[in-house]
Amino acid sequence: MELSHRITHLTGGGSDGWDVFYRARRMIAAGECVTELTIGEHDIRTHPAILDAMHAAAKAGHTGYAMVPGSDSLRDAVAARVQARTGVPTTRDNVLVTPGGQAALFAAHHAVCDEGDTALYIDPYYATYPGTIRGVGALPRPVMARPENAFQPDPAEIDAAAEGATSLLINSPNNPTGVVYSRRTIDGIAQVCRDRDLWLISDEVYDTQVWEGEHISPRALPGMTARTLVVGSMSKSHAMTGSRCGWIVGPDEAIAHLITLATHTTYGVPGYIQDAAVFALEQGAPLEEEVAAPFRRRRALAREILAAQNTVVPVPSQGAMYLMLDIRETGLDGEGFANALLDAHRIAVMPGESFGAAAAGHVRVAMTIDDDAFGRALRTLCDFAAGLAGSRPPTKLRT
Numbered sequence: 001m002e003l004s005h006r007i008t009h010l011t012g013g014g015s016d017g018w019d020v021f022y023r024a025r026r027m028i029a030a031g032e033c034v035t036e037l038t039i040g041e042h043d044i045r046t047h048p049a050i051l052d053a054m055h056a057a058a059k060a061g062h063t064g065y066a067m068v069p070g071s072d073s074l075r076d077a078v079a080a081r082v083q084a085r086t087g088v089p090t091t092r093d094n095v096l097v098t099p100g101g102q103a104a105l106f107a108a109h110h111a112v113c114d115e116g117d118t119a120l121y122i123d124p125y126y127a128t129y130p131g132t133i134r135g136v137g138a139l140p141r142p143v144m145a146r147p148e149n150a151f152q153p154d155p156a157e158i159d160a161a162a163e164g165a166t167s168l169l170i171n172s173p174n175n176p177t178g179v180v181y182s183r184r185t186i187d188g189i190a191q192v193c194r195d196r197d198l199w200l201i202s203d204e205v206y207d208t209q210v211w212e213g214e215h216i217s218p219r220a221l222p223g224m225t226a227r228t229l230v231v232g233s234m235s236k237s238h239a240m241t242g243s244r245c246g247w248i249v250g251p252d253e254a255i256a257h258l259i260t261l262a263t264h265t266t267y268g269v270p271g272y273i274q275d276a277a278v279f280a281l282e283q284g285a286p287l288e289e290e291v292a293a294p295f296r297r298r299r300a301l302a303r304e305i306l307a308a309q310n311t312v313v314p315v316p317s318q319g320a321m322y323l324m325l326d327i328r329e330t331g332l333d334g335e336g337f338a339n340a341l342l343d344a345h346r347i348a349v350m351p352g353e354s355f356g357a358a359a360a361g362h363v364r365v366a367m368t369i370d371d372d373a374f375g376r377a378l379r380t381l382c383d384f385a386a387g388l389a390g391s392r393p394p395t396k397l398r399t
Contacts, residue, residue, distance in 0.1 A: 035347045036366075
């Protein structure tokens with residue numbers, strides 16, 4: 001008996017990119033003290049008022065099967081939020097509630113890709129992107145966003161890769177780089193999608209974490225509403241990662257078919273969680289700003305620390321809860337540096353290579369521990385990098 005090729009090759013036959021994370025977790029399980037700067041998990045928990053709303057909904061009996069597309073109240077709340085933020089008319093018919101953003105990504109690719117279709121995505125990427133594409137039977141094709149361009153994708157390179165492709169997946173604010181795509185970048189991406197007749201899947205789960213610039217949803221651009229599926233989630237904006245509540249926003253015909261897919265796969269999201277999500281969205285921007293505030297503070301702290309040294313080169317952090325750091329002056333690649341840092345100082349970061357070839361020689365640092373501990377860990381990382389760089393022959397400065 002053999003398992004399907006699709007399930008055994010989700011990672012393309014190689015590592016899933018999480019080796020350093022798994023090693024750090026094994027060390028913690030063995031009783032070692034490890035500072036984790038790996039995954040995008042808030043150090044604050046879901047707000048007690050949201051939990052109270054969830055508890056009240058469960059106690060009131062909303063624990064049975066919920067409506068597969070999502071409750072009318074949550075779909076209306078998501079539609080209102082999206083319309084207010086983008087100006088694009090949006091109703092519940094444009095919204096499918098999903099078990100988190102990951103399920104939304106999977107469903108969105110099912111909606112637009114047939115078996116054997118080519119699906120584009122930007123490298124660096126969130127670690128699940130290529131596996132999600134393989135999981136629907138499509139063929140993942142990366143398009144490099146290069147460090148010398150501050151990881152802004154080049155629309156010309158997307159266009160060059162788009163021959164024969166069906167869809168393009170983007171993510172802004174971006175995980176892992178912390179980059180917010182500029183208006184020029186988004187306009188160029190939209191033009192390629194129109195010219196090449198591509199579906200655009202826009203992962204916007206970090207849309208409340210913008211430190212510089214502006215978040216531009218490509219669904220709002222001319223000619224893009226009918227060809228864009230937007231992925232959203234309560235996870236990052238409201239610290240509800242474990243609640244698994246996300247959504248897809250798109251054309252009503254696509255959403256109608258996605259509801260059929262949900263009927264045959266996830267069968268919806270628990271009603272008491274949806275009720276809590278409605279309550280959370282009703283709190284508006286103040287709650288979203290409260291959840292984002294620690295990352296804004298730590299970004300400012302990180303800029304001060306990084307400005308005081310000259311070995312680690314930060315990628316401009318404009319959004320999300322991450323820093324991408326260029327550590328090539330140490331002579332190590334991202335994986336080698338992350339493992340050495342874990343061995344020497346019990347600090348766990350993610351190698352850039354976990355997120356694709358474009359981020360080689362970098363590490364991703366999650367700003368997800370309290371301010372003092374974060375500052376100490378980042379200073380230690382910089383000192384460790386300086387020590388490594390000082391022990392090797394001088395190199396020609398990069399420009």
